[in-house]
Amino acid sequence: MKKPTINEPISDFVTISGYLAVKELLRNKGRFFLISLVIALITLLVLFIAALGEGLGNGNREYISKLDADLVVFQAKSDKVIASSRLGNNRIAAIRRIDGVADAGGLFTSNAAVVFFNGNEPVKIALLGIEPGKPGEPKVLQGKQFRKNLADEVILDKNTALRTKLKIGDTAIIRTTQGEKDKFFEMVVVGITDGQQYGLQPSIFIPYQTWDNIRSKSAAEIGSGNPVANVVILKLTDPKAADEVTARLIAKVDNIEVATIDESIKALPGYTAQQSTLSTQGAFTLIIGILVIGGFFQIQVLQKVSQIGVLKAIGTSTPAVAVASIIQIVLVTIVGVFIGAFLTFLLSLSFPPTVPIVFNGGTSALAVVALIIIGPLGGLVSINYAARIEPLKALGLSS
Amino acid sequence: MTSTIALETRNIIKTYQSDSGLINAVDDVSIQVRSGEFVALVGPSGSGKTTMLSILAALLKQTSGQILLDGVELSDMPESERVKIRREKIGFTFQSNNMVPFLSALENVELMLRLNNRLDKVGKLRAQELLARLGLAERMHNLPGQMSGGQQQRVAIARALIHNPSLVLADEPTASLDTERAFQVVETFANLIHEQNRAGIIVTHDLRMCEYVDRVLQMQDGKLVKEYTGKSEILEFINGTRH
Numbered sequence: 001m002k003k004p005t006i007n008e009p010i011s012d013f014v015t016i017s018g019y020l021a022v023k024e025l026l027r028n029k030g031r032f033f034l035i036s037l038v039i040a041l042i043t044l045l046v047l048f049i050a051a052l053g054e055g056l057g058n059g060n061r062e063y064i065s066k067l068d069a070d071l072v073v074f075q076a077k078s079d080k081v082i083a084s085s086r087l088g089n090n091r092i093a094a095i096r097r098i099d100g101v102a103d104a105g106g107l108f109t110s111n112a113a114v115v116f117f118n119g120n121e122p123v124k125i126a127l128l129g130i131e132p133g134k135p136g137e138p139k140v141l142q143g144k145q146f147r148k149n150l151a152d153e154v155i156l157d158k159n160t161a162l163r164t165k166l167k168i169g170d171t172a173i174i175r176t177t178q179g180e181k182d183k184f185f186e187m188v189v190v191g192i193t194d195g196q197q198y199g200l201q202p203s204i205f206i207p208y209q210t211w212d213n214i215r216s217k218s219a220a221e222i223g224s225g226n227p228v229a230n231v232v233i234l235k236l237t238d239p240k241a242a243d244e245v246t247a248r249l250i251a252k253v254d255n256i257e258v259a260t261i262d263e264s265i266k267a268l269p270g271y272t273a274q275q276s277t278l279s280t281q282g283a284f285t286l287i288i289g290i291l292v293i294g295g296f297f298q299i300q301v302l303q304k305v306s307q308i309g310v311l312k313a314i315g316t317s318t319p320a321v322a323v324a325s326i327i328q329i330v331l332v333t334i335v336g337v338f339i340g341a342f343l344t345f346l347l348s349l350s351f352p353p354t355v356p357i358v359f360n361g362g363t364s365a366l367a368v369v370a371l372i373i374i375g376p377l378g379g380l381v382s383i384n385y386a387a388r389i390e391p392l393k394a395l396g397l398s399s
Numbered sequence: 400m401t402s403t404i405a406l407e408t409r410n411i412i413k414t415y416q417s418d419s420g421l422i423n424a425v426d427d428v429s430i431q432v433r434s435g436e437f438v439a440l441v442g443p444s445g446s447g448k449t450t451m452l453s454i455l456a457a458l459l460k461q462t463s464g465q466i467l468l469d470g471v472e473l474s475d476m477p478e479s480e481r482v483k484i485r486r487e488k489i490g491f492t493f494q495s496n497n498m499v500p501f502l503s504a505l506e507n508v509e510l511m512l513r514l515n516n517r518l519d520k521v522g523k524l525r526a527q528e529l530l531a532r533l534g535l536a537e538r539m540h541n542l543p544g545q546m547s548g549g550q551q552q553r554v555a556i557a558r559a560l561i562h563n564p565s566l567v568l569a570d571e572p573t574a575s576l577d578t579e580r581a582f583q584v585v586e587t588f589a590n591l592i593h594e595q596n597r598a599g600i601i602v603t604h605d606l607r608m609c610e611y612v613d614r615v616l617q618m619q620d621g622k623l624v625k626e627y628t629g630k631s632e633i634l635e636f637i638n639g640t641r642h
Contacts, residue, residue, distance in 0.1 A: 027501035315486020315514050392458050395493050
């Protein structure tokens with residue numbers, strides 16, 4: 001095996017590299033701080049794109065992703081799109097009888113608006129009918145769960161409560177359109193859940209029979225039959241047996257298709273395209289960041305060719321010079337990323353709740369790590385250049 | 400003090416390829432420099448003195464010939480070993496851009512001790528004493544940008560000597576200085592070389608500076624053409640070329 005050609009103990013050259021790197025940083029604070037600021041702006045951009053992606057994704061999938069359930073049953077050929085699927089009572093009953101299904105609850109979706117008579121703007125919401133006590137009903141953080149299938153009660157998700165400023169015990173006025181007329185329904189707020197957005201809208205949960213009474217409908221639908229669920233949400237006796245239960249469902253219930261929670265999220269209209277667009281934007285921002293940071297450090301190395309020449313001439317090893325550059329780049333990048341993260345946090349405080357920005361710990365941490373890595377990546381060319389500087393040429397001694 | 404041979408070169412040749420064919424920038428040069436001896440390498444532009452100095456500094460490899468520093472042959476050493484030799488055995492001052500710009504005068508001098516992992520309290524004290532000796536007691540904590548060219552050259556001299564190298568090399572150290580400062584710098588350099596028993600070589604265009612050296616080696620077209628030894632011979636050479 002080829003031995004490393006470093007002629008001093010690693011601890012020695014790291015010590016000298018650290019000394020040179022830190023001294024230069026401290027003696028040129030202004031210059032390095034400007035580079036950190038550029039990195040901070042890139043960080044701000046990357047974190048906002050990540051937060052926007054998270055916010056938009058969350059607005060689409062939040063209710064589905066928080067379901068305490070294992071499978072979702074759709075009407076066949078609905079492409080697993082909730083709004084396109086219809087499942088009547090007979091099929092719901094058949095689904096409940098399948099071996100392995102512990103519990104099942106219908107989900108009934110519609111849109112409505114919460115209106116105010118004090119001049120405030122209406123808040124558009126997803127009106128979600130659920131079966132009390134069945135899968136699909138979210139757990140309340142304040143107040144109580146539903147007890148009856150038919151009651152003039154609603155549970156608000158956190159976002160609806162934030163935007164409407166309604167509290168438990170207040171009356172929410174819900175506007176829908178039935179036939180050609182706007183209808184207004186007074187509902188008592190009995191509970192508030194955590195964030196449960198659906199279709200990029202804040203949501204209001206309501207017992208499914210009340211839902212059927214108040215939802216928007218055409219003139220022909222008014223007074224017609226039982227409510228029809230969009231999908232059925234299943235809790236299994238053994239979640240690990242999802243494949244077997246799926247096979248049984250397909251075999252025994254006509255005209256259905258079954259999806260896991262993850263598959264249901266991916267099938268949400270526009271969700272996958274939206275997320276891949278935002279991921280691509282984030283990736284391009286990182287690439288631009290690498291180029292910008294690389295450019296800055298390259299210019300810096302070009303400005304100090306003679307300085308590096310002197311260091312090498314008096315016996316500083318090439319690895320020590322390279323490590324000094326790496327230490328500087330890493331420190332400048334870390335400072336920039338943390339300034340950027342702090343600026344992002346400050347800016348995020350000024351955004352209204354209507355802007356779909358969510359700072360997810362995991363996603364933000366991933367973005368921060370990626371940003372810290374792009375500094376040294378961007379600086380690779382300059383580090384290589386610094387390592388290749390020949391003291392003779394740098395000092396003008398070569399003829 | 401003992402006077403051993405610190406540096407010896409044997410038939411050094413450095414050949415370059417040019418448009419007109421091969422050129423011997425250094426052509427069969429053999430010299431010896433003893434500890435405590437201060438030698439000037441002089442000659443017109445293109446005579447090969449800077450190339451010779453670069454070879455002696457282990458910054459450039461000769462095409463053929465041998466170099467022995469403290470009896471150790473440098474010729475076949477890998478680059479990593481040559482870096483170590485430069486760090487431990489050689490002190491260097493350059494024509495300009497001598498200093499590391501973000502280190503103070505004292506830190507520049509201490510850097511040689513740091514590089515050699517020998518920076519302790521005694522070393523720090525020696526660095527301060529050396530700078531004081533060079534008239535820089537009030538400037539120790541100044542950055543190079545806050546010092547004149549002459550002051551920077553004196554810091555470079557301190558840095559070249561602080562780690563007790565066997566060989567001290569100076570490339571045109573007075574090129575950017577006024578006459579008075581130039582004489583001061585070379586005189587101080589010569590005194591320290593003698594006091595500390597180092598082998599010193601100065602490359603200079605300015606023959607007046609040879610007043611302080613023990614021997615003058617004259618190069619022309621890459622060859623060592625003449626050697627002047629002794630005060631009177633050197634003064635005669637200086638005065639002869641002046642007229």
